Amino acid sequence: MYPAFEGQGLQLTMTHQPHGVAAVFLLMLLTMFSSFRFAEALASLEEAHRGIWTLGAGAIAGYCRFCVQLCFLSLFQVPQGTSFDLLLFALALLVTVGSRTFVFRNIIRQDVRLRLLLPSSLVEATAILSSQLLLLGASHFRYPIRPLKFAITFFLATAFCFSSQFLVAILLRRAAKPWRGTRFVYPVASVLAATAVTYLIGMWGRNAPSPQRFFLDSQSTQLQLPPFAVPLAMGIAVLLLCVAHAGLFLYWRSIRWSRGLAEAEHEKEIAKALAEQRAMRMQNETLLEEIRERKRAEAKLAAFAFTDPVTNLHNRSYLNDRLRTLLQKKGARTYAYHALLYIDLDNFKSANDMLGHAQGDALLKEVAKRLRNLATEEDVVVRLGGDEFAMLLNCASDAGCAQRFAHQALTALERPLEIAGNSFHLSASIGLCTIDANYSDPDLVVRDADLAMYSAKREGGARVTVFVQEMYTNMLRGIEDRKELKRAIEEEEFVLWYQPLVDMRDGSIYGSEALIRWQHPVRGLLGPYTFIRLAEETGHIIEIGNWVLRKACSDFYKFQEKSSKPLLLSLNVSSKQLELPGYFDLLTRTLEETGMPASQLQLEITESILMSEPALMGPLLQRIRALGIKIAFDDFGTGYSSLSYIQKFPVDTLKIDQSFVRSLIDSPVNGKIIQFILGMSEALDMSVSVEGVETEFEAKTLLGFGCRIAQGFLYSRPVEKEKFFGLLKQKSLIPYETIRLPAA
Structure with a gap:
């Protein structure tokens, strides 16, 4: 038993009414569900038409809540003669309607934020407590306010208001998306919110006197109906009417809204289908034109791809x-x-x-x-x-x-x-x-x-x-030879052999010609005829020629130490070497590094070299000769234009080809040709050497013609460097007794 109300000097006590609490719960549930449907309908309206509907919805929802509060008061019975203040009643109604309108305006905004929900929650909680106190004051009942409990009640009311508004805002956002489960969430959310509010009412009832009946301390115990019983009954009726009307309105509004959305969606789908159809037609036409254009382009490309542009033949x-x-x-x-x-x-x-x-x-x-x-x-x-x-x-x-x-x-x-x-x-x-x-x-x-x-x-x-199939076999062998030649260059499998240049008057060594050999790891020692042509075709002749130049100049320094007179070193040069832009610089650098005297070096060239690039070879040979290096015309007499070349290019020595020497016995004409060459060289101040001397007859005949320098198997075959040192120790390489003719 707790003191709760004091009216007209009477001390009242009360007990709980469970059926009344259940009735209030049902009304509260219906009110909250209708309010949520109002909020959903307002959120679906355009901004321009939302103001008047917000005021109407706030008024109806506020009035519904106010009636719920009146129903709470109906749980009590008051003694006869209790008066009712209509002005405070109207003020409580205005506070409730205003708070609900303010809350609606906040939660239906598109850009709602948490910072906006907190003020509306405070306003709603304040309005709930204020309207309740105003209704008690209108009934001339004074409720003793305990500050701590009042503060706790206000905090809990604010928290529940904030939670309910936050939940409604989330549901409204999700209701705007195509999710069918939203309609089932509405009643669930309403039940949860109503349960929470009922819990607050129950907490209120625990600290309040029992509302079941009153016991008066005065002499009179007669109970009469309170003076506001009829208005209260009318309020409940109006509440039911408003709730029913709101439910019907919202149901009709939702049906119409859903139907409008469906029609709008259907029209949108039709418009989208028509647009896609038009786009597809245009795309097909564009694609068809692109296909035609591509076919025309492919036809042109095919004609271009299979036709030679110069001769109009196929390619x-x-x-x-x-x-x-x-x-x-x-x-x-x-x-x-x-x-x-x-x-x-x-x-x-x-x-x-x-x-x-x-x-x-x-x-x-x-x-x-x-x-x-x-x-x-x-x-x-x-x-x-x-x-x-x-x-x-x-x-x-x-x-x-x-x-x-x-x-x-x-x-x-x-x-x-x-x-x-x-x-x-x-x-x-x-x-x-x-x-x-x-x-x-x-x-x-x-x-x-x-x-x-x-x-x-x-x-x-x-x-x-x-x-024939042998050609393919030879090609494969050539490919393998190319690989082996490249490997031989990398692993330096080449060696130099030297054949003496002999002065036929006394048999002394006048110089030597450096001849390359390939020390093959499998095939043994190979002569130049087996790989020089391949080196020319592959371009490796440049690397081989440069190696020969450096190696021969290095060996010559040792040869000269063993000889009592100056020696001549003769080297064969390829056209690809001379065509190399940096050959002259390479030549001078090699002479400097090896200490080779330029005057004792002789480069042998052939007619094919002079025919390859005449405009290039002339100036290059002039520069080489200016260093003091001698130029020898190898295989002279076998070409087509040998005489014209010795006139155009700087030549110091003519080397008579061995084909003229071998037929001296059978063809006297060759002897005449050799004599002619000797006479011409003397007139042009050139020296002459003969190659391929193999018999005593050839040596005596050439010596009789006035030829001085010769080389051939009669004197020595090409030998290794070590054996050439032994030849240098010999005073004469003449293998027979002969009458030496006086030098001309």
Whole structure:
């Protein structure tokens, strides 16, 4: 029993009414659910129409809450004659409606934040307690306020208001998204909120007198209905009416809203489908036009990819495609003979350099025209690139027709060509490969025809060569030789042998010629004829030549120490070495590093070197000769223009080729030629040496002609460095008794 209310001087006591609390719980649940539906409807409205609806919704929701508070007061009975203050009643109603309107305006905002929910929670909690106290005051009941409990109640009310507003804000945000589970969350949230508020009412009831009945301390114990029973009943009726009306309104509003959303979504989907259809149609039209344009471009690219731009013949790609198709059908067409001609023009580079590139292209067009005139409709004429052509022949009769056709093509190309008023004579090297069932790859057919063509070119050109399997074997051997040659350079497997240059008058050593040998780890000692040509083709001759230069100059220093008179060191030089831009600097640097006297060094050149780059070789040889180095013309008399070259280029010594020496007995003409060379060299102030002297007769004859310096097996074969030291100790290398003629 606790003192709770004091009215008109009466001390009242009360007990709990469980059914009343349950009734208040149901009303509170319906009120909170309707309020949430109001908030959801307001959040779905546009900003321009939201103001008036917010005021209406706040008024209805506030009035509903106010009626719930009136229902709480209905749980008590008051004595007869208790008055009721209508002004405080209206003020309590206004506070409740205003607070609910303020809360609605906050929670339905799109940009709601936690910092905005805290003030609205404080306002709502204050309004709840204030309206409750106002209603008690309107009934002329004074409730003793305990500050601590009042503060705790206010804090709990604020916390629950904040939690409920936060939950409503989250649900509203999620309700805006397409999630069907939201409609089931509404009643759950309302039940939880109502339970929390009922818990507060229960806590209030624990500290309040029992509301079941009143016991008066006065003499009168008669209980009468309170004077506000009728207004209270009307308030409850109005509450039910408002709640029902709000529920119906919200139900109709939600149905209409959902239907509007569905219609809007349907219209949006239709518009989207129409837009996608239009976009698809435009995309298809664009794609179709792109396909047409791509096909046109592909046709142009195919024509460009399979056509040579200079001669308008087919190119290598087209040939590979035709060969691939032919090889696929070869098994079903065993009766037909096919062959590939690989044609390379001889000396086209010289003609192109002389005519210029424009006239060179005209020459290629004329060659293409002649080949096209020879070909049949089933034959394919192709330009492979540069001065190389190919013809794919369909010889249905026999295999020999390909060779006959190849010779016809060779004859047609050898006819004079008229270009820019000038007549040119060309020849060609033709390789022929017969295509049989053993071939399955087009590249192999082209490879074998190419090998046959190079074989024809090595034999001098202007001929037709048929491919045989030995050519491929030789190619593989050449590849292996290239690998071994590169390895020999890296591991320095080369050695120098020296053949003495002898003064035939007394047999003394005048000098030596350095000759390279390859000390192969498997094949033994190899002479230069086995690898020099390969070194020239691969470009390794530059590395080998530079090594010979340095090694010979280093050895010469030791040779000179063993000799009582100055010696001459003679070295063979390749055209690729002289064409190297830095060869002159390399030569001077080697002389300085090895201490080799320039006046005792002789470089042997051939006619092919002078023919390769005449404009380059002339100035270079002049600079080399200015150092004091001697220039020797090797194999003199075997070329076509030897006499013209000794006039144009600085030459100190003419080396007569051994072919003239070996036929001195059988051909007196060669003796006359040697005498002519000796007389010419004396007139031009040049020295002469002879190579290949092997018999006493040759030595006596040459000595009689006036020749002084010679080398050959008669005196000594090429020997190793150590053995050459032994030769230097000998006073004479003449192996016979001869009458020495006086020097001229």
